[in-house]
Amino acid sequence: MAIENFEANIKGMHCAACSARIERVVGNLGGVTECSVNLATEKAKIVYDPVAITSTAIQEAIAGLGFSAEIATADDDATGASQEADERLRAMRNRLIPAFVLALLIMSLSMATMFGITLPEAVHPNHSPFTHAVVQFLLLLPVLYLGRNFYLNGIPALLRGGPNMDSLIAIGTGAAFVYSTWNLVEIGLGFDPTARAHDLYFESAAMLIALVSLGKYLEARSKARTTDAIKQLLQLAPETATLLEENGQRQVAVTEIRVDDRLLIRPGERIPVDGTIVDGESAVDESMLTGESMPVMKRKDDKIFGGTLNKNGALTMQAQKVGRDTMLARIVKLVQDAQGTKAPIANLADRISLYFVPTVIVIAALAGLSWFFLGDADFSFSLRIFIAVLVIACPCAMGLATPTSIMVGTGRGAQLGVLVKSGEVLELAQKVSCVVFDKTGTLTLGRPAVTDIMAFDGYDATLLLRLAAGAESRSEHPLAEAIIAEAGKKGCAVPEPESFSASPGRGITSSMQLDGNRYDVLFGNIQFLRENAIKGLGDQIERQTGELSDQGKTVLFLAVNKTLAGLLAIADPLKAEAKKTIRDLGKMGIKVVMLTGDNEKTAQAVAAQAGISRVVAGVLPDNKEEEIVRLQKSGEIVAMVGDGINDAPALARADVGIAMGTGIDVAVESADIVLMNGHLAGVGRAIGLSRATMHNIRQNLFWAFAYNVVGIPVAAGVLALFGGPTLNPMIGGAAMALSSVSVVSNALRLRWYQPDEQGP
Template sequence: MKKKYDVVGMTCSACSAHVDKAVRGLDGVDDVNVNLLQNSMTVEFDENKLSESQIFEAVDKAGYKVQNIGEKQVSNVQENENEHKKKNLILSFIFLIPLFYISMGHMINWPLPSILLGHENMMIFVLVQLCLVVPIMFINRGYYIRGFKTLFNRSPNMDSLIALGSSAAFIYSLYATFMMAYYLGRMDMDMTHHYMMQLYFESAGMILTLISLGKYLESRSKQKTSEAIEKLMKLMPSTAIVLKEGKEVEIAIEDVQIGDVVIVKPGNNIPLDGKIIQGHGSINEAMITGESLPVDKTIGDQVIGSTNNLDGYMQVEVSHTSDDTTLSKIIRLVEEAGASKAPIAKLADKISGVFVPTVITIAIITFILWLTLGNKDFHFALNCAISVLVISCPCALGLATPTAIMVGTGKGANLGILVKSAQHLEELSKCDTIVLDKTGTLTEGKPQVTEVYPMGVSENDLLKYAGSIEQYSKHPLAKAIHSYVLEQGLSIDSLDHFEMKQGLGLVGDLKGEILLSGNRRLMEKNGVDLSSIENLYKELSSKGKTPLFYSYAGQLIGLIVVSDVLKQTSKHAIDCLKDMNMNIYMLTGDNQLTANAIADELGIEAIGEVLPQDKEKHVRDLQEKGHRVIMVGDGINDAPALVRSDVGIAMTSGIDIAIESADIVLMKNDLQDVVVAYELSKATIKNIKENLFWAFFYNVIGIPVAAGVFYSIFGWLLDPMYGAAAMSLSSVFVVSNALRLRFFKPKHQIIKIQENRKKEEKKMKKVLVEGMMCEHCKAHVEKALNAIDGIQATVDLEKNCAFVEGEANEATLKQAIEEAGYTYKGIE
């Protein structure tokens, strides 16, 4: 069982380390991931061995609280907490400003009331400071409650350092106050004045207020790191208009069921994932896919919940409930990635577990050494010890990794790149080799019939045989051939038996004889003589074309050539990957000659004739040679290879997210996003290293300075107030540095094919055509329009329109379409 909880009271990396240790030690816990940034804890445990109450008890003993808060309540809780911090901060400053002015004014010759000046008013001077610092300590009492509780539980955290430092300053100041009263009563003005100069009331108040200021700024900054998730959550509509018994009824989104029909009007968000059953629309999917331009969709098209319908009326049949929509999956994926830990964070985690006890030990040693060996008075030794306590900042160390991961994965989600975990993000930055599936990754995945070579039968007979067997397969090549046969207006027969041979082709029984469709190995396995077509086969393969063999009753009856064109962005993406010094391989089931032709065009190495189950072996072979391998595929057929690779990247349409097999999911079917993902991983890991460097560097320099190590050489001595300010600013600095990732832009230029296509389409006339149902219809309309002099036309079956370039009046276009048997609906 895997469950996520909210942990209350964590303030630094030492806190998260103690919570992790407390829960991980329980019998039945398989894994624990404590996230300081989100104040959350994910526990994977055996519910037969361990109960939730035992987990809660372990966290409570560590000095923290666990509670379950719904996703929609989390942001409200965070906002309320920030408001509470802001209110306390303002109140603290109201008391701190006069406290600081009074305590330091006489040193800087600031004007002070006469009641606070002179030896006769020394006790009034001290008591006013005492009255001002007590409210500050009360306002910020949480540091003492949490700090001493965790200290007594032997799991000290940042609050413990603050509580010890400010308490030491306050207690010593009280001691000095009593000594002043003692010597004043005996009229020893020198000693009275001596102790008046050793008051730390302003330091105690300043430490608490500056730390609170830093925590408030840090909290505000941390909120920005999760803004990607918040933006996505705000997209989710709360209600939907459902069609019930012919009437439109508005109901809560949680009450909508699979199969319900929802109404989507212009300007409204699509409530849930589904399929358009009536109408059409122009959909803005930018928030899901990262694609800036709207997508036109019509009957039969899938739509994504929470995307915006810019124009058009639609009726959508719901396919997923509110908990299972694409957006819900994305939110969960981004949250899990943000909460996960990168391997680079392990060193920081180990240090965090012992950091606070080490700091307390250093402070004690500093105090003792200066008091005994340094020949300094109690005041000097205490000053150094307090400075050590307040300048040491485990927060910066704990925030270094999770802030960068949260911002990086959030930025990826905005770009349509979904990262499963921080580990995969880091691993991606280390990879040097990329293996690419061909179909649908490098190519459009929509092959077309280009040539037909009959052998011993007529061309129409060969096509009839081909259409009869290919109609049963869902393979892209089969679909292309089947559609082509239908476009020719040929009839096809039904088979008595059909079987698909993995990696070979199709076998069917037609009128009592065996009908085969597939590659060369299928023919040879079934004893079909291919000698008569050997030269033609080699010639076609060398040109990158995919010839499919057909035989009937044991005799070869011909070849049909199908070509799958490269995506327009593939060559550019490959060039970018080469610039990054990537080793690039293409795996395909095509024969080696065909694979080489495509690879030569791209300038990469090809491995052909690879069965789906063998792709994993090729990835493993590369890994055994010392390479870190990225596998890019469709996330379904390539699942074994995706799992085997160091980082598996799935190309997807944005509806069926292959989360299980892939480590990274690209919402757009564009290889260029692999380039963007790689650059984003590099930028994120660089940011983490910067954060860790500054966190370590700060403590390595800050603690010795605070301890007075450089006092004898340079005369450097750190006031506890400045230590508190530095402690606060270090955390703010780390978070602010991570937030720079929000402005990440890939170094390599990304070609916007869709935008270019849109620009070209704007130059053309968009002619709306009604009645087209299949590729056969498309071919008829294109033929009719292209027969007009000076006209070049391309039909888009999905959009029910034709893009017409050239000079032709509307009447001519209408006549051509209607004579072809379809309905002219005007020019858009």
């Protein structure tokens, strides 16, 4: 079966009942294998068999439910969505203000006598009941018009058999309006006008529309803030750049930059695209990518990325990746994709939301009828119960509980340099019980470095390093690079050897002139020096060699004119943050395992430095995946941290794959979480963020369910059965409006999540 998928922008959803209905109907279409609708992002992800059904047919099915579905394109971006959201907020605010003013006027007129306020006789319910009712009626009409979307969306949805939150408001306010209008007619016809004038619900209808509209506005404004992280990232990309041409400089739009263009980046400017420095050096602030505040020194041939900030030096760069290929664009796309996904914990709320609104309508009707027929209540009281149940129920709170937290959590992760690829991963990461680290390039820097220089027989360390670098200057051995790099770091001039002879696996024989003196040098392992009868190899040297070897270091000996002159120790150094990271994971109750292809002795030495007690050494790349499976079978939820191509299968096999952003693309693609700066602290940061997000989601779900479980019975008059109060529909409407706002506001707290917060 051929499988295709597309993402659609859904317009017209108003609550979780809407998204749940789309999921159920579209998911049941023949040929559709998966349909996931996200209320917070207003997007649907649909997987289907193009042989059995077309994307057009799917869109038509969605349209038949009363919603519009436009296939999202690569040209859709967060900027356009942000502008659309801003326009929507302005329109909502423009309707909200006059609706509230008019609702308050109606309420003042209706409630004045209850609070001892004297009204003019012309509009007093006792003196001029008809005028009193007509003025309220006329003031309500523009409120109904301003809130017309409740009826335009809610009534058709009800008639289609898929009622939503707007349906509840439409029925509740509509019932209040019709009942009050009927009373107005009876007042005009002279049927007990004074009593009828005190039995109007125009103010309830007006205030319900105003309060729910306020809630929707606050909710929309809060939802807009859930994408702040993406907006901030997008704002980092400059709009123009300085293009270097043969005849001078020219300002161009960033969209006009092409691969291989040369660009001038002045101090204080943001880098427009990804590329390589061809001239100059400067400190570059990469915090927007990595979450690390300290600038990084960049020199010729170093890579720089679009959106980062050039601090203090002029740079000339060559563009290598532009447009959607830049690191910034890829990060934004990854975060957007993650924000559009669902966590498994949302399934229960989605299932309940599908049947929630019809159930509430039934409960409201039963409650009202029960009070009227069984409770001997008058029609006015029963109607108030009916309306209160309708308007206090809030499916939105349940529908927004999970996606808003995921949106804010993944956005905050991006700001901290932790890219989480889906809501499912975000949920699973909180359960991780064991973290497996690859050694080389993950726990260690991934490049050998000189760690110790010991000089004997009157030689000094600098001379020893220069002789060793000279001997290795023609070698292609990986350790040679470490020695030459160390010489360069310390500013040592490397002499040119007059002769050079390599003995593979043992060492180098070389001679060179240095400061007017001739040196015949042997440089290699202890066996090589013994073979050449070098003097000075005694028991003390053996002990020193053993101590260094026990630390996982490779020891190389240098002899001059047949006498031992000193030794150099080389190792792949542990990352500075490794020990603290392992300690922090332990505090979080997480087991740590080091997995490496190195020999047991070296592996144990590195593990001891890092504070890791469990080591699996001598593992071939093909067998890393098997070790992950073995841990999973023992009951562990495993996170694998790696950076190389040989880590890709293990990353894919682990419950949660975490790739160092400094690694190669195949490792990053295989992972579920990417640490952009390659800093090990990001592992605990990712798990801590997951725990904090899931705790936030559980809070949201608890309050959403608790609100409805408690609120609906109270609105139905359960307390009144025991002599308690009933719920005024206006209070119910305000509570419903605030319930959604509270859920989204709680999710927004994740914007201030700090890395040292590891969750509950």
